[in-house]
Amino acid sequence: MRGPQREAQHVAVQTGAEAGGSAQPAPAHSGPGRSTAIAVSELTKRYGDIEAVRGINFEVATGETFGFLGPNGAGKSTTISILCTLVRPTSGRAVVAGHDVVAERDTVRRNIGLVFQDTTLDSYLTGEQNLRFHAELYGVPKAVVAPRMRQVLDMVGLWDRRESKVSTYSGGMQRRLEIARGLLHAPHVLFLDEPTVGLDPQTRSSIWRYINELKQREDITIFLTTHYMDEAEHCDRIAIIDHGKIVAIDTPEALKASVGKDRVQISTADDQAAIAELAERFGIEAAIHEGLVTFSVESGERFVPRLFAELGLPIRAVSVARASLDDVFMSYTGRTIRDTEASSADAMRAMAQRFRGRR
Amino acid sequence: MATSTTEAGAPSAEATLTEEIRVGVPEKGVRQDLRAVGIVWRRELIRFRTDRLRMITALIQPVLFLFVLGTGLGSLASHGLPPGISFKTFIYPGVLAMGVLFTAIFSAGSIVWDREFGFLREMLVAPVNRGSIVLGKCFGGATVATFQGIIVLALAGLADVPYNPILIITLIGELLLLSFTLTAFGVMMAARIKSFQAFMALTQMLVMPLFFLSGALYPLNGLPAWLTVLTRIDPLTYIVAPMRRAVFSHLNLSPAAMNQIAPGVSWDGWTVPVGLSLGIVAVMGVGMVGIAIAEFNKAE
Numbered sequence: 001m002r003g004p005q006r007e008a009q010h011v012a013v014q015t016g017a018e019a020g021g022s023a024q025p026a027p028a029h030s031g032p033g034r035s036t037a038i039a040v041s042e043l044t045k046r047y048g049d050i051e052a053v054r055g056i057n058f059e060v061a062t063g064e065t066f067g068f069l070g071p072n073g074a075g076k077s078t079t080i081s082i083l084c085t086l087v088r089p090t091s092g093r094a095v096v097a098g099h100d101v102v103a104e105r106d107t108v109r110r111n112i113g114l115v116f117q118d119t120t121l122d123s124y125l126t127g128e129q130n131l132r133f134h135a136e137l138y139g140v141p142k143a144v145v146a147p148r149m150r151q152v153l154d155m156v157g158l159w160d161r162r163e164s165k166v167s168t169y170s171g172g173m174q175r176r177l178e179i180a181r182g183l184l185h186a187p188h189v190l191f192l193d194e195p196t197v198g199l200d201p202q203t204r205s206s207i208w209r210y211i212n213e214l215k216q217r218e219d220i221t222i223f224l225t226t227h228y229m230d231e232a233e234h235c236d237r238i239a240i241i242d243h244g245k246i247v248a249i250d251t252p253e254a255l256k257a258s259v260g261k262d263r264v265q266i267s268t269a270d271d272q273a274a275i276a277e278l279a280e281r282f283g284i285e286a287a288i289h290e291g292l293v294t295f296s297v298e299s300g301e302r303f304v305p306r307l308f309a310e311l312g313l314p315i316r317a318v319s320v321a322r323a324s325l326d327d328v329f330m331s332y333t334g335r336t337i338r339d340t341e342a343s344s345a346d347a348m349r350a351m352a353q354r355f356r357g358r359r
Numbered sequence: 360m361a362t363s364t365t366e367a368g369a370p371s372a373e374a375t376l377t378e379e380i381r382v383g384v385p386e387k388g389v390r391q392d393l394r395a396v397g398i399v400w401r402r403e404l405i406r407f408r409t410d411r412l413r414m415i416t417a418l419i420q421p422v423l424f425l426f427v428l429g430t431g432l433g434s435l436a437s438h439g440l441p442p443g444i445s446f447k448t449f450i451y452p453g454v455l456a457m458g459v460l461f462t463a464i465f466s467a468g469s470i471v472w473d474r475e476f477g478f479l480r481e482m483l484v485a486p487v488n489r490g491s492i493v494l495g496k497c498f499g500g501a502t503v504a505t506f507q508g509i510i511v512l513a514l515a516g517l518a519d520v521p522y523n524p525i526l527i528i529t530l531i532g533e534l535l536l537l538s539f540t541l542t543a544f545g546v547m548m549a550a551r552i553k554s555f556q557a558f559m560a561l562t563q564m565l566v567m568p569l570f571f572l573s574g575a576l577y578p579l580n581g582l583p584a585w586l587t588v589l590t591r592i593d594p595l596t597y598i599v600a601p602m603r604r605a606v607f608s609h610l611n612l613s614p615a616a617m618n619q620i621a622p623g624v625s626w627d628g629w630t631v632p633v634g635l636s637l638g639i640v641a642v643m644g645v646g647m648v649g650i651a652i653a654e655f656n657k658a659e
Contacts, residue, residue, distance in 0.1 A: 084484070110387075110486045114484060120477040122402070122478045124406050124410075125402070125405060129402075133398050133481075137481075137482065137485035137487055138485060138486065139391040
């Protein structure tokens with residue numbers, strides 16, 4: 001199930017557009033065998049009656065890029081907040097960069113960089129002043145502040161704009177500045193909570209370019225959360241979290257291979273009848289996701305002609321997709337990530353918050 | 360990127376740089392906390408310097424009180440004042456206090472603002488003592504408000520107050536003390552209040568009574584009992600009275616006239632010495648800083 005050979009083939013089959021996303025260079029320093037950057041055991045967090053995190057276990061190796069994937073309200077933000085020492089766990093233990101997040105809070109904080117979902121920049125200061133503020137708070141030695149500042153600003157392409165007020169930056173530039181700031185004190189682990197949320201697709205891909213470059217240039221472990229399936233492909237390993245539990249954890253390729261099927265979505269005049277027909281004629285279990293009749297089959301492109309010939313119902317539109325992390329998510333949770341979001345009032349609230357924060 | 364020359368040129372230098380920084384980030388200690396105090400303080404100054412509008416708007420109220428109210432009420436009030444002393448001169452120390460009042464509170468209010476726009480989080484997650492952030496904020500607010508007070512101080516001549524160096528230094532010292540205590544008060548409030556609107560509404564509600572009960576606009580003697588009690592409770596009273604004493608001691612008044620218009624604060628007939636009066640303000644300031652630190656240590 002974890003065969004690396006098979007994964008490689010799987011990627012090769014994918015369309016050109018998609019392959020670009022997964023063509024990131026394999027980080028030479030990743031993988032097990034190295035020291036552990038993050039170790040979490042039996043971690044739980046309870047808010048009153050609500051169990052936001054329900055006993056999770058995982059380890060992240062030094063140098064690895066590890067993604068936490070799940071819909072809003074799944075427990076991603078709570079977990080990252082515990083690892084960043086911002087929230088105390090109800091029970092269980094988490095060790096980050098070799099230090100316990102509860103007992104050695106300040107030591108952990110010195111060794112991690114944080115980029116929050118909502119912006120935490122002072123928009124009245126310039127980019128450089130924001131970084132200088134951070135350097136002083138984190139006690140970066142005076143002699144290295146200037147060269148290090150240049151280094152991180154170069155890395156995110158903001159050196160030329162360092163003397164402009166942050167209020168004149170675009171959303172993407174602000175996010176990049178925050179990443180630069182998170183790196184300024186040379187942390188061992190960089191936490192990125194939804195690093196590209198609220199950004200347009202072009203800016204999102206540029207942020208990912210910077211993150212991928214960063215992985216090569218700095219010996220750093222990256223822990224990130226996202227609810228964009230396509231972004232999870234940038235990670236060395238991902239954990240899928242749903243209702244406060246980890247339901248799957250592996251490399252993106254291995255997870256996709258474990259599903260192995262193609263996803264077919266059709267639009268018909270009578271979706272309920274179509275679902276019944278599919279069950280009766282083909283023995284296929286279908287359901288409505290994203291407003292379309294959705295089901296998985298072994299090889300979609302061969303199945304579709306049969307479908308047109310035998311379904312007995314007019315089909316308005318059809319789409320076939322290779323196994324993606326969306327399907328992985330669906331196969332482990334029974335829903336697509338967009339299903340969970342459409343119904344989530346949390347998402348609306350988060351969006352309103354983001355809008356307020358970003359202005 | 361346009362940076363390829365440096366990147367290609369010195370990859371190994373960069374690697375060692377990174378290493379140096381990692382090893383170099385120091386343990387928690389007093390020096391780190393002092394750096395934190397310093398940078399929070401400096402940020403207040405930077406923001407004040409770049410906010411010219413605020414500097415001007417903060418000047419409007421004192422100018423209105425001094426020249427419009429001072430001139431308008433002048434002829435009416437002159438009967439109660441010793442000959443040669445104008446009402447403008449009389450209320451000038453109070454107007455000075457007013458000059459720093461709003462700037463100090465507004466400076467502290469930026470904590471609420473920072474919370475709403477996320478920057479407070481950047482400060483609270485830093486590996487430093489939270490007390491140093493509170494202190495930096497209080498010192499910053501005090502410095503900025505004192506600057507604002509110095510602008511009002513520059514208008515002294517227009518209120519017939521002499522530009523005497525000793526007087527000016529005394530007044531600046533007193534303004535600094537007042538600004539610190541007021542900022543501490545604002546920071547203490549800001550620890551609890553989550554929305555900027557609520558903060559502004561609450562401080563407006565408190566600031567005007569504080570100002571009116573401080574004796575900034577009238578002498579403290581011969582008041583009805585209820586007002587006497589209220590003025591003695593108002594901490595601002597204990598700074599306005601010494602400031603007024605300082606101003607009038609440089610105007611060649613007879614002891615009788617001095618006692619008439621700048622008697623100092625009295626408790627049931629006993630005159631509170633200037634030192635104690637200022638001490639009360641200082642102790643209150645320190646106490647409120649303590650409460651603010653405790654509040655921020657509890658938060659998050």
